[in-house]
Amino acid sequence: MAGIEITELHKRFPDGTVAVEKLDLSMRDGELFVMLGPSGCGKTTTLRSIAGLERQTSGDIRIGHRLVNDLPPAERDIAMVFQFYALYPHLRAKDNIAFPLRAEGTPEAEVKERVAEAARMLRLEALLERRPNQLSGGEQQRVALARALIRQPLAFLMDEPLTNLDAELRADMRTSIKHLQQRLGTTMVYVTHDQLEAMSLGDRIAILNKGRLEQVGTPLEVYNRPASLFCAGFIGSPPMNLLPVEVSEGRLRTPGGLSLVPPGGLSTRQGLVAGVRPEQLEVTTPDAGDAVPARIVSEEVLGDEIIYVVSAGGADVRVRMPPTSRFGLDAPVGLRHTGSPPPVYDATSERLVA
Numbered sequence: 001m002a003g004i005e006i007t008e009l010h011k012r013f014p015d016g017t018v019a020v021e022k023l024d025l026s027m028r029d030g031e032l033f034v035m036l037g038p039s040g041c042g043k044t045t046t047l048r049s050i051a052g053l054e055r056q057t058s059g060d061i062r063i064g065h066r067l068v069n070d071l072p073p074a075e076r077d078i079a080m081v082f083q084f085y086a087l088y089p090h091l092r093a094k095d096n097i098a099f100p101l102r103a104e105g106t107p108e109a110e111v112k113e114r115v116a117e118a119a120r121m122l123r124l125e126a127l128l129e130r131r132p133n134q135l136s137g138g139e140q141q142r143v144a145l146a147r148a149l150i151r152q153p154l155a156f157l158m159d160e161p162l163t164n165l166d167a168e169l170r171a172d173m174r175t176s177i178k179h180l181q182q183r184l185g186t187t188m189v190y191v192t193h194d195q196l197e198a199m200s201l202g203d204r205i206a207i208l209n210k211g212r213l214e215q216v217g218t219p220l221e222v223y224n225r226p227a228s229l230f231c232a233g234f235i236g237s238p239p240m241n242l243l244p245v246e247v248s249e250g251r252l253r254t255p256g257g258l259s260l261v262p263p264g265g266l267s268t269r270q271g272l273v274a275g276v277r278p279e280q281l282e283v284t285t286p287d288a289g290d291a292v293p294a295r296i297v298s299e300e301v302l303g304d305e306i307i308y309v310v311s312a313g314g315a316d317v318r319v320r321m322p323p324t325s326r327f328g329l330d331a332p333v334g335l336r337h338t339g340s341p342p343p344v345y346d347a348t349s350e351r352l353v354a
């Protein structure tokens, strides 16, 4: 087992594209560390640099305190699973799984034992005799995972391994991966652009944007206090409402008159944006205390909740309400803030200020 330390990692491709910019990241020994960000933010390049498949322009990578900058992939003692499973088509599942061990010359009795164990962990026992073309996509991906897990490497690197699976299977595999990682206690770096996947899997999440680090934190930290407007817009579905506010009479007020409890330590009074989660707002009757006049613009009924878009003072905001709440479209309603003080951002720097 080993932590991974990335210091000032910089990657500039020959065509001049800067994919990763002076990135510092520290993955702790035994943690499931998720790198999250939109397409093109540099996640894959960072992961491939850790694996040794990409040579960084500058910066250092340490795996278990060992500087690996000059080591080829095979000597870094990591296992990688990609979005595309890349199984050997002519080999049965059991031989695909056994492949890395046989390549290392592991005695056959031990190979059998470890294949059986990996198959048990990934519920593949009944499928071991099949070739890849006799397996579903999800089964193939489980075989690919088993092949990675069998090596007991210092760390696992996963690049969107569930992207090609349907939603139900993806949820199922997420649980398996989390469970396996906890059982094995091996450091795992997991790349995804899916914030839900990041939230449900990660011990900690790093949010990347244009090759730079925006925030590192636990799922709850990044959900409750996104470090920048970029993070605020990226985490949560639907995302936070980003409302221009100013401080007046000890409250935060939007131009539409919505009043919010300000967080402590707020020194500036203008050029501020509050990040208000849809579940921290409430649609009420127009005459309820503290409510501002509003109008329902649209509703999305999701079964266990309703997402309303509400227009108040010229701004549209999203509100998450229980399925029992029913307000007609265009109906006059009230809108009020019910949550704790929202995070507040500087509109110019786009960073969290309180």
Ligand code: ATP
Pocket: 013, 014, 015, 017, 018, 019, 037, 038, 039, 040, 041, 042, 043, 044, 045, 046, 193
């Ligand atoms: P995705 O989720 O789409 O895979 P990503 O966050 O993993 O995106 P990277 O694949 O790391 O992003 O790419 C980061 C940036 O580097 C992108 O702008 C991409 O176009 C660029 N890039 C990647 N590989 C090369 C290359 N070989 N040559 C030039 N530019 C590249």
